Amino acid sequence: MQRRLRPLLLWVIGMALPLAADAEWRLSDICPAGFHSRDGGCYLQSFYSGYASLQESGVGGLKTGMPPLREGFTAQQIDLGRLLFFDPLLSVDGDMACSSCHQPARGFTDGLAGSVGRHGEAMHRSAPTLWNVGFLRELFWDARAKSLEEQMKGPLFSQEEMANTPAQLLKSLQDNANYEELFKQAFNDEPLSLGQVYTALAAFQSSLVSLGSRYDLYANGFHEVLTQPEIEGMNVFRSFVARCAECHTPPAFTNQQIAVIGTPEPEGAALDPGVQAITGDASQRGGFRVPTLRNIELTAPYMHSGRFKTLRETVAFYTGGRGHAVPKGEHLSLHWHIWEPDLTDHELDLLVAFLKTLTDQSFMPVLPAKVPSGLTPVATQILTH
Amino acid sequence: MTKIIPLGLLWLSLLVAAPSLMAAEISVKDGESIQGAVNKAETGDVILVYPGTYKESVYVDKDGITIRGVVQDGEWPVMEGEGKRNDAILYSGNDFTVEWLTITHYKGNAIMGQAGNNFVIRYNRVIDTGVYGIFPQFGKNGLIEYNVLSGIEDAAIYVGMCDNVDVRHNEVFDNVAGIEIENTRHALVENNYAHDNTAGLLVFITPGLPIKTTFDVILRNNFVVNNNTANFGAPGSIVSKVPAGIGIVVMAADDVVVEGNIVSGNKTAGIVVTDLAFITDISSDPESEPNPDRMVFLDNLMFDNGADPVADVKALMLTQFSRSGPDILANLGSAQEPDNCIINRERYTSFGVKKWSECERKDTADITTMRIPGGAPNEVVTTENRTKLLYQGICAGCHAYNMRMIGPPTLTVQALYRNDPQGIADYIAAPHKVRTDYPAMPPQGHLSPDLRREVAEFMLNVTK
Incomplete structure (x- = not known):
């Protein structure tokens, strides 16, 4: 475990530093690792890209194609999603982010039996990994969400979790000059909307691909x-x-x-x-x-x-x-x-x-040293235990 | 016509000959290991297994491998599981053939495929293995023929979540289920002898599986006789819920043709057509369409079925003042609807087929196989092309030939490391940040030095 994480730690620090030194907020126009740019979108290139599966079900044996991936998002949308994911501005109290329960250092889970809710209460289900989440048709343990966009409204607006409201979430992003600028970069200068927030987070989560074990x-x-x-x-x-x-x-x-x-x-x-x-x-x-x-x-x-x-x-x-x-x-x-x-x-x-x-974390995203809200990004450290 | 056939044969012989150009034969004698031979084998090779007892589980994750038993003076090679080994043969490779083996006493399956297209499983004897005898899963285009299987607590031949499979000339007896076609499309079950099982032939949709449909199945010219063995399926298994004494069961499957079969001596019913309600206490799956649709029952020879039906069937039959079971039982519900058809229905004792229509089709003589002409296309992995796969699977995720991605273009790497593949191989084991405008690359230290060198050489020779 230690042996495997140490290079990862060095690598993540190496990647995070230049961003920290960069005062101006600018989204990456380069697709993340594993993704090729085509027609303005980012598309996965993996071991499994050449294989078929029966009825495109993504089930089979060793050399079978993966299920369809949510892909084709722009590099900027993925990058914006990365910043949002770690930013506690998304919670009502400004102290929880997506990454509170989906910590990169713990395989995008939190290491707990039940995640910790807004007031420190133990929730009754375990946070699932987000690695390869873009390949899933249904989300939550009970499969109640049919898309990432639908799923994320759960924790964002649940009173036990991030406890935000749609109106408050939108307002806090609109009130932030950095985000105002970044959403324009990611969404062709269209007015900032909640739909864009969901798209960006879905784009980032779908980029968390682990197929190189x-x-x-x-x-x-x-x-x-x-x-x-x-x-x-x-x-x-x-x-x-x-x-x-x-x-x-x-x-x-x-x-x-x-x-x-x-x-x-x-x-x-x-x-x-x-x-x-x-x-x-x-x-x-x-x-x-x-x-x-x-x-x-x-x-x-x-x-x-x-x-x-x-x-x-x-x-x-x-x-x-x-x-x-x-x-x-x-x-x-x-x-x-x-x-x-x-x-x-x-x-x-x-x-x-x-x-x-x-186990494969080679496409670990760059963990931001700071986020546009100016708040402290959540769970961007890599632990070594 | 005279011109077409030789041309076809020529193509066929080319197809067959191409892999065998480099093919080798690897002999395995009593006391040696079949797996050892598989590990040495390359695509196209034939492993000859001589008579003897082989106490091992064999897995085949390569393409184009044949395992062929050599039977001499009635002595067979025997794979012996001793009641403690899991499966005898597990394959995932494409173009796999296994033949002329006796397989017995395994805990799991005798021959099991997970994906692997164009499989051929024939001339095998499977006796008293645990769960399934022959079980290809997620395969496209396969042939299962001339196998004899007995004493299996689930299905002797179980085609699960496959497409385009022929099952013919097999004998299955003393099993819970003889031949089961499940969540599979385009299957021909022909000329088999299914006797003394709990149920002979089963065409099912099982709910809760990732592939949801069964359709386009022909059951033709089979002997389905005396399937009255008490159910000895494992508790909780699907087939443990099938009542004894049924020749053929069609559950929830669509477009099933039943033609030319001899169905007799099955004590509950000759043929049962039913929806998913037939199987109780199973978690429901809204994506599984529960109704059997468009049955086509052509001429079959049926007699002496239903002599001693299970209680549920007896109760149904009492509603039409009969104490014995029928040749054909269309269960309550959608199985009785007129989208199903039958010819010469007056010949059979039946329940629930009154509303079935008269079939337009009288035979299926025009259909000789469900397999795909020329086979299913495959991505074949060989020792020659695997480096290319590695490059495409890992390196090309971040390096395009002449375009910036998250990593620098391959052309740039080629310029930096001209004639120095070892330089790349060393660097990628523990990459450090070289260029300020690119992030450092993820380490590839889990690749062996040889593999890193191999892929580095490949990268230096990439031309587009």
Whole structure:
């Protein structure tokens, strides 16, 4: 972990300094790492650009195309989104930013079981990673948002989170001369609008792409980059005994479906009804969106409630027996792939070894040393623990 | 016509011959490792597995590999899972063939594909493996033929989320499900012998999967006989919910042709057509269309079905004053609607087909295969082109040939490092900031020195 983060730290500092020295606010006209400029927009170039997938579903095996990405935003929109993302001006009290719960140093999560709300209260779900979030069709653990734009209105305007109002958010940006200028740069001098805020944040989040892990090298023909235990772990992962790959399907490592798997809540907490609370459908009780496993090494604790502190505990859940953690008196329509695979301790260790090959932060964005509001940007330090 | 055929053959022979120009044969003898041979193999190679017992799981992540058992005097190569190994053969490569193996006692599947187009799985014997016998998933264009499978607690042959697959000349018996076509389009299931399973042939949509449809399936000229084995599926599995004694089940699939089958001795019903309500206690999926649409039932030979139906079917049949199950059961709901059709319906005992229309089509003789002529196109990864992939997958994300991106143009790098690939290889392991107008590049230290050198040489030779 330390070995991997140290170069990253040096690199981020190296990138952040020139910006700090630059007094004038000017958005980048260069697409971020991994993106090519075409017809004025930024488009991803990756290992997977040349591959197809059945029905463009983005699910398959090693050499399968990714799901469609939200792309084509301009370099300026992405860059503006980057500044907004770290700027606590977006919260009503001026002390929370998107990056409060989606911290770059923690795989764009917060390292907590439940995120911390506006008044320090513990929220009941774990902040998901934003790596590869632009490939997702539905967002939130309960899949209630169908776009990034829809999703972000949740935390921005929730009383428990950033607690802003649309009118107040718009006004605070309009009142800031730096932002007034930057929005003009990103949106052709059109009057500043909330729609532009959502577009810019969606643009930045969609640029957080992680497809250059050691696993990706293996998948594209470089078999020597994985160790023997890692390959064995991959084979357990995709075996029809462990069945991990049936839902965490490559190359996105999620099939983007809802699954009822019956993980435990924190001690003493009531069962989280998940998707049922949105749809009212009892068969979806305890159902959650299958999360990606990319950069999973960085995003502990795990599951919707953050109940599992380590990857080892997490993989062990799946061999604990179908429904073993479902509270007495609850009936859940458990997913058919939750069964009793009877994995050995050694196989669980191998699974963890494989999961760590999915780590790749090479397209970490430049973390701003200052933001246009003049407030202190949130969570722009890289931690080394 | 006489001109067309030789031309076609010529093309075919070219297609077949092209990879074999460099193809090698790698022999594996008893006591040696099949995986060891796969690791050595390159695209187009054939691995010959001689009689013996092979206690291993084999994975194939390369394109164009054939694993071929050598059967001598009735002695087969046997892959033995001893009840503790997961899957016998796992493949993700395209153009994969596996044939002439006996596979037994694995915990998971005998032969399992995850993606991998143009697969061929034939002449294999699969006995008492855990979950599925043959299970290609996410594959396009495949052939499964002349396999014999028994003793499997889910589907013996399970085609899941695939397109363009032929399943023919297989024998499946003593399994829970014989042959299952699930969330798959364009499948021909022909000339198979499905007997003594819980259910013989199944054409399903399973909800909650990322690929949502099943349509354009032909079940033709199969023997579907005496499928009355008590269900021994794992608790919670989809097939564990299928009642025993059914020849053919079509659930939620569309455009299914049933023609020329001999369906007899199945004690609950010969053929059941149903919507998704058939499977209970499963999390619902609003994106899965639950209704079976446009069945086409042509001439089939059916008799002696429904002798001892399960309670639900018995209750249905009592409404038409019969105690035995039918040849054809269209379940309550959309399965009974007139978008479905049937010919010579008077020959069969039936339930729920009164409103079905008369089919215009009388046979499907014009359709000989569901596979794609010439195969599905693939991006083949070989030891020759993988460096190009690496360059495109990683380097080209930030370096265009002659245009500024977040990294300097490739031309500029070429000018700086002319004749010095090692210089690039060293730099990218731990990049430091060189130019004030560009950010430092992300480190590539996870690439081995050889790989960095390889891709550096490639970069110096890029010409556009």
